[in-house]
Amino acid sequence: MSEINRSPAFWRSFSIFEEFDTETITLLSGIATHRKWQQGAMIFQRGDAGHEMIAVTSGRIKISLLTPQGRELLLRHIEPGSLFGEVALLDGKHRSADATALVATEGYVIARKPFLDLITHRPQAGEAILRYLCSMLRDTTERLETIALYDLNSRVARFFLATLKQIHGTELPESANLRLTLSQADIAAILGASRPKVNRAILTLEENGAIHRHDGVITCHIGLLQAFAEPEEA
Incomplete structure (x- = not known):
């Protein structure tokens, strides 16, 4: 160019x-x-x-x-x-x-x-x-809130949702694909956690059907991710 x-x-x-x-x-x-x-x-x-x-x-x-x-x-x-x-x-x-x-x-x-x-x-x-x-x-306020007030499963879910909103806007479809260029270590640094803990959180999301990973593509099921992102108080 x-x-x-x-x-x-x-x-x-x-x-x-x-x-x-x-x-x-x-x-x-x-x-x-x-x-x-x-x-x-x-x-x-x-x-x-x-x-x-x-x-x-x-x-x-x-x-x-x-x-x-x-x-x-x-x-x-x-x-x-x-x-x-x-x-x-x-x-x-x-x-x-x-x-x-x-x-x-x-x-x-x-x-x-x-x-x-x-x-x-x-x-x-x-x-x-x-x-x-x-x-x-x-x-910035939302990011600080995510780190300070939510457990790691919620923080990772909110990270995926925030990244999807950068691509699709605030009105997300029921399901959307995401190809991240960030490593788990990068995500861990962003969320203020260790890489093994982030890996466990991602596995938890996957085991519960909120995401599915295949060939570098993460298929995100928005409703389930939102349930993790905003957990109901016990």
């Missing part, structure tokens, strides 16, 4: 821009720069200045932290169609985590100053950004 995609549909596929009007999208495409990163490239490190955000079009990026004990804590993976780095860009503070390309990756980089100039002169775009940030806060 050598030339920037100026299609409004392309840019609106990133949730932060989905409410931008066509003229604003055109201006946005004009300030974005196509860039490539080799496998293993450090895109930025914790403490770096947040001068840009990145819309990923291919590849995979790991967002992680190193603990004082030298243990890596995986925060999330960035897949094609996702955007990251927007928080530091918007508040002008330093990066809060490391970003590393796990495979050869491409995307569009949007620098801080031209983006802030754009939304400053287009109040509707600024309002859309505020709504996007509020949705991020709600999502």
